[in-house]
């Protein structure tokens with residue numbers, strides 16, 4: 001794929017995942033400028049782009065570190081020289097814990113905990129390795145996923161971490177995932193603030209108990225401006241904003257550019273008003289809705305099978321075999337995870353091809 005560099009977009013073989021670099025740069029700068037003026041900092045989630053190159057761009061723009069969903073993703077970032085990594089997830093089982101403490105030997109990795117048994121296992125492994133493993137207590141602030149209940153149960157677990165040799169208590173994390181996609185801004189604000197209030201009251205409980213709590217981490221793209229402005233939050237984990245997707249744009253109305261697209265090709269025009277492209281669910285995902293045709297105008301993507309996309313004409317000009325179609329993914333994170341490389345595009349031609357190093361790193 002490296003031979004793509006320098007080619008005009010319309011000469012690329014299809015289907016191919018592309019990022020529009022000027023738009024990515026605007027998105028990075030827009031988010032960075034929000035945090036530049038506030039006490040809270042940005043720790044972007046790499047679960048979206050899964051690319052160390054893009055993570056380095058975010059760090060250069062002011063991010064304090066990265067957030068990862070999985071240990072394998074964190075290893076991919078560490079291998080590319082990224083130092084400050086939060087794994088916003090539980091790391092369970094001897095094999096994974098061994099990998100985690102090895103990673104802690106050469107990066108400032110942090111991990112979330114919500115269970116005393118896990119705390120003990122992490123502490124023993126960290127001691128054996130001779131590292132001080134950084135730990136955040138994960139608090140369930142209303143999403144109902146992982147995390148201990150707010151306040152006393154979280155404080156108790158924090159005390160356990162603080163007294164476990166091998167571990168270094170760094171604070172608390174939550175994630176108001178139940179609020180990030182609420183379309184109505186006032187309702188989203190109300191729900192997000194109610195969630196973050198639980199995290200802040202837990203932080204105050206830590207302070208009252210004399211426990212260190214330098215980090216209070218939460219937030220996503222849909223709530224960055226709410227959570228990032230909430231007193232006491234020290235960092236926000238937004239990820240999707242960098243490439244955006246039509247789910248966030250159309251449902252939540254987020255003000256970032258759609259910088260991610262798949263370039264596909266018409267392979268058949270079986271009936272008037274219908275065109276079939278060479279991109280199905282092995283190229284594009286539909287977990288929250290169908291992708292959207294960005295160009296040409298007048299065509300709607302109505303169905304995806306494995307390797308085919310069905311386009312129906314609503315207006316505009318007819319499509320012909322071999323024509324290029326630009327598609328905006330509905331969900332960037334899962335679409336990116338289907339691809340090995342990004343084709344980075346500027347002014348209609350390929351500037352770079354970057355491996356998506358964290359792609360498929362689910363272990």
Ligand SMILES: Cc1ncc(COP(=O)(O)O)c(C=O)c1O
Pocket residue numbers: 045048088175177180218219220221222237238239240241
């Ligand atoms: C722990 C955690 N933090 C932050 C996010 C934010 O992601 P996004 O920016 O895509 O809303 C997610 C999304 O799944 C998450 O699971």
